[in-house]
Amino acid sequence: MRILLKEKKISNEKASLYIEYYKGYTKTEEGKIKHNRQMETLKLYVWLNPKTTGQKLENKEARRLAEDIYSIRKSEELTGKFGMVNPHKGKVRVIDYFNSLKEKRSGYLSNYGVWVTTKRYIDQYFHKSLTFSELTPELIEGFKKFLDVEATTKYGTALKHGSKYSYFNRFRTLVKAAYEEGYVTDVRLLKIKSFDEKEAKREYLTLPELQLLAATECKYPVLKRAFLFSCMTGLRWSDVHKLKWQEVRDEDGLCRIIFTQQKTDNTEYLYISKQARELLGERSAISDRVFVGLQYSSAITTELLRWSMKAGITKHVTFHTSRHTAATLLLAHGADLYTVMKSLGHRDIRTTQIYAKILDEKLKEAANLLPTLNIEL
Incomplete structure (x- = not known):
């Protein structure tokens, strides 16, 4: 995507400043090219032929503000706000990021244990080289199905429903954190539902x-x-x-x-x-x-x-x-x-x-x- 600062004549005396987001083009079935552009009107105006000192100062201030906004938009593009992953963050391995989240929980023994076990299943399903730029909704759905159908405990038994729920939710926590920090930008990754939460049986003695x-x-x-x-x-x-x-x-x-x-x-x-x-x-x-x-x-x-x-x-x-x-x-x-x-x-x-x-x-x-x-x- 290209971000451009442009101006458009709106009268014989003035022009409007705006930002164009150009996202490429597509071809119709008839072979015609259709450009994908979005405009952001800044509500800033300049004189086409400034004659007075006041008009020149107005132009200078309007262009300065427009440049500031343009710089902000370019920065937002780099951090992924417009669907463009920061190339450096996109190359981060998913497992490395998960490990960093896991270690933040190391002071809480029971919760940390769930994160450790979740990592074991991540290692079993995902390739260790997987980066955030390669993470797709299909892969996440596949991991969910793996926990539901194939994954077993260290004793070889199928996972209980509560365990599937806990492990998959830890992975969803990873995806949410990665999205908020700009490692991924595909909002579809956030929309994958977890397992239904079922009330666990609580055995007790009379x-x-x-x-x-x-x-x-x-x-x-x-x-x-x-x-x-x-x-x-x-x-x-x-x-x-x-x-x-x-x-x-x-x-x-x-x-x-x-x-x-x-x-x-x-x-x-x-x-x-x-x-x-x-x-x-x-x-x-x-x-x-x-x-x-x-x-x-x-x-x-x-x-x-x-x-x-x-x-x-x-x-x-x-x-x-x-x-x-x-x-x-x-x-x-x-x-x-x-x-x-x-x-x-x-x-x-x-x-x-x-x-x-x-x-x-x-x-x-x-x-x-x-x-x-x-x-x-």
Whole structure:
């Protein structure tokens, strides 16, 4: 595209200054040439034959302003506003740009993990030399189909819907950032829809199930203490695992935990029950971890399932089940949504409302549990 500063005679005395955007030409079926031009009227005018000093000054000022606007438009062309990719940015590799976005999230462990996994699938589908100038809607649609049909976990199983949604949305984040920074200019890249978001099933334990679990022996006592503690407090695995004694405050007969959430990097202030405090055990050095020996491993995951089955629980129990359990127990025993939201460290109350919806479904089921009466009226 060429950008030109021009003027057009509008009367015998004056001309109008304007900018022409010339985008080439096409040929009709009859062989006629059709030029593609767009005009931007600047509303600046010059005298064709200035006679006075005043008219000459008006011309000088009008042309100066027109040149300034013309310079701005040329600069905008270089940054891609008019559909012309900056040649230097267009040559940037997609994977390099993704890596830069990924590393900006390195301080947030759980979110960073999703970015790392997304990169693994990008490496599998796209050629490592792919640049932004080569990125097309068709390629992005192909990546979406790859996640939906072909991609597998490291264990060889198909991706769950929530995983597809998360990974593809990370790639869409890349495309949006690249568009805003002038690496791509094709707006069609932004219009590719993600997977439909489906509400994930939240497995949780009822109070009777939790009591069964508490009364059942576990191969790893530290796992039992940590899991039950999370059921009573709602702390995530990452926060339970790294919890140190300096974050546990025993004050005036109460216990409060002051910690930084691993996922959100927010500081939280959480009062815990007397029984939850007992699960922490005896205090040691402030820099010591509370749950010494608790490590993420396949052995721990397997034992958690084995322990649950030994207690007679047939649900698929993971450590995160404890967090869901804490939320549903709080709501079932009278806590309001705002209190539960603050206890779990949710940023959006809509996340907490999902647990209220779970309880509503259980109440509907309970309505049909009463025996049928023989009623004579």
